[in-house]
Amino acid sequence: MAPKIGLFFGSSTGAGERVAGLIKQIVEQIGAAEVDVIVITSEGPKALEGYEYQIWGCSTWNIGELQDDWAIRYPELDSVNLKGKKIAIYGPGDQFGYSNSYADALGILMDKAVQQGAEPMGFWPIDDSYEFEYSRGVVENTFMGLAVDEDNQREKTEQRVVDWVYWVLEDMGLYDPAAVEAAE
Ligand SMILES: Cc1cc2nc3c(=O)[nH]c(=O)nc-3n(C[C@H](O)[C@H](O)[C@H](O)COP(=O)(O)O)c2cc1C
Secondary structure (H helix, E strand, O other), X not given: OXXXXXXXXXXXXXXXXXXXXXXXXXXXXXXOOEEEEEEHHHHOHHHHHHXXXXXXXXXXXXXXXXXXXXXXXXXXXXXXXXXXXXXXXEEEOOOOOOXXXXXXXXXXXXXXXXXXXXXXXXXXXXXXXXXXXXXOOEEOOEEOOEEEOOOOOHHHHHHHHHHHHHHHHHHXXXXXXXXXXXXX
């Protein structure tokens, strides 16, 4: 049976929802896993305990805060056991409009996931296509997940997602590029 990834997201204007759809499409095209796409408010955080592999999607709102669906559920995360769960996070944001809190949600949620026992996956380099001052989602010059910017760089989103998804799958042990190359 194919492994399952639980993709839990919240999205206010549809940016994060679009990315969720792209991720599902790419992962399933690669054939590495099946992806269940779930709005975090529809199931609640306890559903997170049911997936060994997870991708969380959360944009940043109100200057450095979580998108509403995640904000509502955030306090409940304290009682969720994520021990050993492999979790990667993506986050839409607006790096020009909110240059001092760009994609902060990446950091807020990853810190919480790790606090609850998760293994962080999918950290991603900050290349020079990004221009922002500060993000809580950055550690040692690396994003704690994938930051996208549907407000200013929509044309870059698809390639960013493709590149990141390959890395997430590899990081999670669901995809081995060397084995794929050898089989070709
Ligand atoms: C009032 C307001 C506050 C925002 N605050 C931030 C912010 O602090 N950091 C950031 O990166 N983006 C911020 N944004 C931009 C949103 O994150 C961005 O539009 C994103 O694509 C929304 O994704 P969603 O539709 O999935 O919720 C803000 C947007 C608005 C309208």
